[in-house]
Amino acid sequence: MDTESWKAAAAREAAKLVRDGMVVGLGSGTTVAKLIEALSELRPDATYIAASSSSERLARDLGLKLTGFENHQQLDLTIDGADEVDPNFDLIKGHGGAHTREKIIAEAARRVAIIVDKSKLVRRLGQRFPVPVEVLPFAKDYTIKKLAALGSPLLKTKDGAPFVTDNGNYLVEVWFKRISNAAKLEKKINSLPGVIDNGIFTGLADVIFAGHEDGCTVLRDRRGFLKFLKQAESKG
Numbered sequence: 354m355d356t357e358s359w360k361a362a363a364a365r366e367a368a369k370l371v372r373d374g375m376v377v378g379l380g381s382g383t384t385v386a387k388l389i390e391a392l393s394e395l396r397p398d399a400t401y402i403a404a405s406s407s408s409e410r411l412a413r414d415l416g417l418k419l420t421g422f423e424n425h426q427q428l429d430l431t432i433d434g435a436d437e438v439d440p441n442f443d444l445i446k447g448h449g450g451a452h453t454r455e456k457i458i459a460e461a462a463r464r465v466a467i468i469v470d471k472s473k474l475v476r477r478l479g480q481r482f483p484v485p486v487e488v489l490p491f492a493k494d495y496t497i498k499k500l501a502a503l504g505s506p507l508l509k510t511k512d513g514a515p516f517v518t519d520n521g522n523y524l525v526e527v528w529f530k531r532i533s534n535a536a537k538l539e540k541k542i543n544s545l546p547g548v549i550d551n552g553i554f555t556g557l558a559d560v561i562f563a564g565h566e567d568g569c570t571v572l573r574d575r576r577g578f579l580k581f582l583k584q585a586e587s588k589g
Contacts, residue, residue: 359470359564360434364388366569367432367468367562373398376425378458379412380433381405381451384468388432389415402428404458405451406519422461431462435554436482437475438467438561440575440582443535445478447485447552448526450509450518456550459557467558471565471585474578478535478553483507483526485552486542490515490523496547497525503541504529522549 364387371377371392377399379385385408392399393415400420403409412419433455437445444467446452459465475481486506488496493508493515500506509516509524516524532538532553539553561572563581566588572578 355566356470356472359566360384360468361387361564362569363468363470363562363564365391366571367466368392368395370430370432370466371395371397371399375399375429376420376427377401378428378431378433378462379403379408380431380446380455380458381408381449382434382446384434384470385432386411388468389417392417400425402458404433404454405449407449426461428458428462430464430466431458432466432468433459435467435469435473436552437478437480438469438473438558439475439478439535440578441535441555442467442558442561442575442578443478443556444554444558445482445484445552446554448482450485450487450516450524452485452552453487453518453520453550456554456557459554464559465557466560466562468562469564471563474563474582474585476582477532479529479532483528484538484542485509486525486527487518487520487522487549487551488525489547489549492547493523493525496545499545499547500525500527500542503527503538520549
């Protein structure tokens with residue numbers, strides 16, 4: 354699978370949503386990096402708020418105009434990637450540890466577009482990826498114990514030490530046997546002491562740009578999603 358070209362196709366198509374005068378949220382990850390590259394080529398006269406230090410660095414290097422929430426509390430549009438997208442347009446995302454900021458820029462936006470390659474489309478969340486949970490270092494062992502009552506948590510590490518998010522916190526990845534109600538689980542995880550936020554995003558995405566071997570398909574509702582997913586599964 355040439356997923357890199359599929360990501361690029363989705364990114365290029367979604368970049369066309371950005372118009373002059375807009376304030377736009379940029380998520381993080383490899384697909385968003387391709388979006389930032391596409392925006393640097395199209396050059397709309399827009400202003401951007403980046404959710405992660407990596408996206409901010411790339412956007413600055415490529416000449417995009419950056420701002421912050423101290424200047425804009427509402428965004429016209431947020432574009433982000435995802436690890437999984439289900440037919441309800443609910444998401445799992447944030448294995449780079451930026452999901453807390455990504456959820457903020459999604460909540461603050463009038464419209465949210467998600468860019469993925471077709472392999473990220475699933476019938477049910479949790480099929481391929483665990484749920485990332487940002488936790489306070491102060492209470493990590495206690496919080497992991499609480500998470501273990503819900504699923505199978507594992508502290509994410511890098512070079513033998515706990516992985517540290519842009520917010521200075523730790524990341525715990527939790528596998529669940531079955532996620533039957535994503536919205537309920539999202540709230541339940543966030544109610545645990547020591548949890549900052551988790552990578553389940555419900556009720557935020559408005560449109561999905563799915564890249565594939567023939568280009569990009571724009572998915573606007575559950576019916577279109579399921580039809581496209583069936584076709585994608587038949588191709589393998």
